[in-house]
Amino acid sequence: xxxxxxxxxxxxxxxxxxxxxxxxxxxxxxxxxxxxxxxxxxxxxxxxxxxxxxxxxxxxxxxxxxxxxxxxxxxxxxxxxxxxxxxxxxxxxxxxxxxxxxxxxxxxxxxxxxxxxxxxxxxxxxxxxxxxxxxxxxxxxxxxxxxxxxxxxxxxxxxxxxxxxxxxxxxxxxxxxxxxxxxxxxxxxxxxxxxxxxxxxxxxxxxxxxxxxxxxxxxxxxxxxxxxxxxxxxxxxxxxxxxxxxxxxxxxxxxxxxxxxxxxxxxxxxxxxxxxxxxxxxxxxxxxxxxxxxxxxxxxxxxxxxxxxxxxxxxxxxxxxxxxxxxxxxxxxxxxxxxxxxxxxxxxxxxxxxxxxxxxxxxxxxxxxxxxxxxxxxxxxxxxxxxxxxxxxxxxxxxxxxxxxxxxxxxxxxxxxxxxxxxxxxxxxxxxxxxxxxxxxxxxxxxxxxxxxxxxxxxxxxxxxxxxxxxxxxxxxxxxxxxxxxxxxxxxxxxxxxxxxxxxxxxxxxxxxxxxxxxxxxxxxxxxxxxxxxxxxxxxxxxxxxxxxxxxxxxxxxxxxxxxxxxxxxxxxxxxxxxxxxxxxxxxxxxxxxxxxxxxxxxxxxxxxxxxxxxxxxxxxxxxxxxxxxxxxxxxxxxxxxxxxxxxxxxxxxxx
Amino acid sequence: xxxxxxxxxxxxxxxxxxxxxxxxxxxxxxxxxxxxxxxxxxxxxxxxxxxxxxxxxxxxxxxxxxxxxxxxxxxxxxxxxxxxxxxxxxxxxxxxxxxxxxxxx
Numbered sequence: 001x002x003x004x005x006x007x008x009x010x011x012x013x014x015x016x017x018x019x020x021x022x023x024x025x026x027x028x029x030x031x032x033x034x035x036x037x038x039x040x041x042x043x044x045x046x047x048x049x050x051x052x053x054x055x056x057x058x059x060x061x062x063x064x065x066x067x068x069x070x071x072x073x074x075x076x077x078x079x080x081x082x083x084x085x086x087x088x089x090x091x092x093x094x095x096x097x098x099x100x101x102x103x104x105x106x107x108x109x110x111x112x113x114x115x116x117x118x119x120x121x122x123x124x125x126x127x128x129x130x131x132x133x134x135x136x137x138x139x140x141x142x143x144x145x146x147x148x149x150x151x152x153x154x155x156x157x158x159x160x161x162x163x164x165x166x167x168x169x170x171x172x173x174x175x176x177x178x179x180x181x182x183x184x185x186x187x188x189x190x191x192x193x194x195x196x197x198x199x200x201x202x203x204x205x206x207x208x209x210x211x212x213x214x215x216x217x218x219x220x221x222x223x224x225x226x227x228x229x230x231x232x233x234x235x236x237x238x239x240x241x242x243x244x245x246x247x248x249x250x251x252x253x254x255x256x257x258x259x260x261x262x263x264x265x266x267x268x269x270x271x272x273x274x275x276x277x278x279x280x281x282x283x284x285x286x287x288x289x290x291x292x293x294x295x296x297x298x299x300x301x302x303x304x305x306x307x308x309x310x311x312x313x314x315x316x317x318x319x320x321x322x323x324x325x326x327x328x329x330x331x332x333x334x335x336x337x338x339x340x341x342x343x344x345x346x347x348x349x350x351x352x353x354x355x356x357x358x359x360x361x362x363x364x365x366x367x368x369x370x371x372x373x374x375x376x377x378x379x380x381x382x383x384x385x386x387x388x389x390x391x392x393x394x395x396x397x398x399x400x401x402x403x404x405x406x407x408x409x410x411x412x413x414x415x416x417x418x419x420x421x422x423x424x425x426x427x428x429x430x431x432x433x434x435x436x437x438x439x440x441x442x443x444x445x446x447x448x449x450x451x452x453x454x455x456x457x458x459x460x461x462x463x464x465x466x467x468x469x470x471x472x473x474x475x476x477x478x479x480x481x482x483x484x485x486x487x488x489x490x491x492x493x494x495x496x497x498x499x500x501x502x503x504x505x506x507x508x509x510x511x512x513x514x515x516x517x518x519x520x521x522x523x524x525x526x527x528x529x530x531x532x533x534x535x536x537x538x539x540x541x542x543x544x545x546x547x548x549x550x551x552x553x554x555x556x557x558x559x560x561x562x563x564x565x566x567x568x569x570x571x572x573x574x575x576x577x578x579x580x581x582x583x584x585x586x587x588x589x590x591x592x593x594x595x596x597x598x599x600x601x602x603x604x605x606x607x608x609x610x611x612x613x614x615x616x617x618x619x620x621x622x623x624x625x626x627x628x629x630x631x632x633x634x635x636x637x638x639x640x641x642x643x644x645x646x647x648x649x650x651x652x653x654x655x656x
Numbered sequence: 657x658x659x660x661x662x663x664x665x666x667x668x669x670x671x672x673x674x675x676x677x678x679x680x681x682x683x684x685x686x687x688x689x690x691x692x693x694x695x696x697x698x699x700x701x702x703x704x705x706x707x708x709x710x711x712x713x714x715x716x717x718x719x720x721x722x723x724x725x726x727x728x729x730x731x732x733x734x735x736x737x738x739x740x741x742x743x744x745x746x747x748x749x750x751x752x753x754x755x756x757x758x759x760x761x
Contacts, residue, residue, distance in 0.1 A: 191727070194723075
């Protein structure tokens with residue numbers, strides 16, 4: 001089911017984007033209505049595989065409206081297209097929710113009802129709204145099925161994840177459609193009871209019609225609804241599924257997916273598509289690795305037969321050179337597999353910016369540049385929230401109202417540019433607007449008012465340093481807290497999220513003319529300098545970038561402070577933590593000097609005591625995922641040359 | 657031929673597709689009360705299941721298809737409404753009559 005779900009999410013997003021792009025282009029290219037219709041139709045069909053009834057209902061309404069547009073019984077106008085876009089945007093948000101929480105938010109049925117009704121009102125002759133066949137679990141047919149279970153089985157079944165009652169009413173002509181209802185029904189997993197009976201009275205048997213289906217198939221299954229739907233996916237319009245007892249409720253209702261979360265760390269394991277030629281390249285290299293390894297085996301055989309030392313050395317060197325060449329190729333090929341064009345990241349922004357603009361009543365256009373530039377897949381996932389936040393800021397704080405813009409001698413529609421450039425080993429992503437710019441004096445005043453620094457210091461700051469204050473935690477220049485930007489996350493969160501991806505943020509602004517923000521990111525995952533340390537007999541890694549320094553501290557310089565310990569480093573008191581305690585392992589007995597890792601910035605410098613220092617290496621740091629994703633204080637893992645996995649610690653998180 | 661008549665017992669064999677439904681119907685309509693033997697039946701198309709449900713012929717032979725045997729056929733045995741009882745009688749009848757049909761081979 002996982003595979004099906006992943007595929008649905010990938011394709012669902014594509015369909016949503018296609019439909020939105022088609023609708024936006026409709027004014028110039030009316031033919032694209034066909035493509036929009038097909039996209040929505042396909043997506044609607046796919047929702048049937050999962051528990052996404054409200055989404056299906058909404059898309060159904062959109063599909064009807066698109067059908068009417070396609071058939072010419074209705075003509076497209078701006079409000080109609082906006083309404084359709086709204087529906088499709090909602091579907092996109094639900095896809096995000098579904099991915100995050102496996103379910104739709106609690107308000108989904110109401111939202112679907114409202115949006116669907118709005119869409120249907122536009123239809124020439126509105127067809128009756130389909131009844132939501134949400135059957136109550138106390139219907140006679142369900143009670144009959146439950147009564148048929150023997151008491152023990154019923155109890156077992158109900159105390160687990162509950163049962164789902166399935167009623168399948170095949171159409172009369174279903175045999176002609178190639179359906180075999182019994183065969184479909186038997187494929188339902190974990191059946192606990194089945195009843196197949198006549199639907200209408202049979203009538204006189206002499207005139208029995210063997211080609212008309214007159215059956216009702218009822219059943220109880222302990223499988224999740226999604227699996228039942230998958231088994232009956234071709235006939236879902238004829239199927240009713242009712243939860244008999246409590247469903248597994250392991251999930252929080254999905255919140256506002258495009259909301260305040262701005263943490264680049266949630267490396268969602270999204271599926272992504274890889275061009276087939278990149279896979280072929282990998283396969284080609286794999287073949288060559290096999291050949292190289294055979295050559296090595298051959299060499300070993302020769303050595304056993306008494307190959308001379310000289311010749312053996314030559315053979316090993318040749319083999320090594322070949323393997324080194326291949327491993328380099330392999331690394332590059334894998335990197336290329338992981339590279340995805342920025343278009344994948346950028347394509348949802350026009351829709352979101354449109355939405356934000358509409359909410360704030362701002363007239364603006366988003367222009368995209370450099371979508372073909374490729375970056376590592378992991379960066380794409382982590383960049384979405386920061387960029388969205390910056391775009392939201394640009395719309396909310398940057399772009400002025402049309403009247404203000406006209407008064408300032410600017411065109412009435414604002415322009416936001418989201419562009420990417422490749423600069424050597426980095427990719428620069430620029431978010432620029434032609435709005436009001438940032439008033440440095442306001443920034444200074446606000447920073448003083450927030451108590452971030454004194455008035456004198458603020459006044460003395462040069463302009464570019466003053467703009468830096470925008471990134472200070474807790475800073476926000478917006479006097480009115482709006483729904484969009486006033487979420488308590490500021491540029492500091494953007495900076496943190498981008499830093500987590502190995503990048504940094506720069507801001508420049510000209511008052512009255514606009515603001516430009518550049519995110520500089522590594523084009524590919526780079527090797528991280530890692531120092532290994534020993535603690536409790538285990539080896540751990542620490543990223544060198546995190547460290548201020550490593551030092552040996554004579555025991556007599558340690559000062560006890562309350563329950564803890566500290567020492568003085570360049571006139572600053574630095575607390576000492578014990579890594580073994582932080583990790584909950586047994587430390588070896590301390591002897592002599594303390595071995596300390598000093599890390600952190602500004603006032604937050606701390607030190608962690610370890611049993612010993614190891615060597616320094618450049619390793620590919622893999623972000624924590626899978627089982628590790630829930631572990632605090634682990635930055636990721638790195639594969640050592642010996643094939644061992646090294647846990648790389650996030651010291652700041654560990655002591656936090 | 658997967659639907660055959662032998663000694664007034666209709667034998668269903670192997671995979672019985674929708675196209676066999678008409679023959680089964682004709683055989684049952686010709687002499688209501690003919691038994692149906694499912695011992696060699698693997699899977700029946702819904703069209704045949706529907707005929708068996710509508711005509712409720714006496715069933716003989718332990719059905720080769722567990723889904724039909726366990727879930728569908730029990731409710732068709734005369735006078736039996738309780739699933740577990742029906743299962744037993746279905747099995748018994750299989751022992752009694754099952755060989756009739758298989759002798760044919």
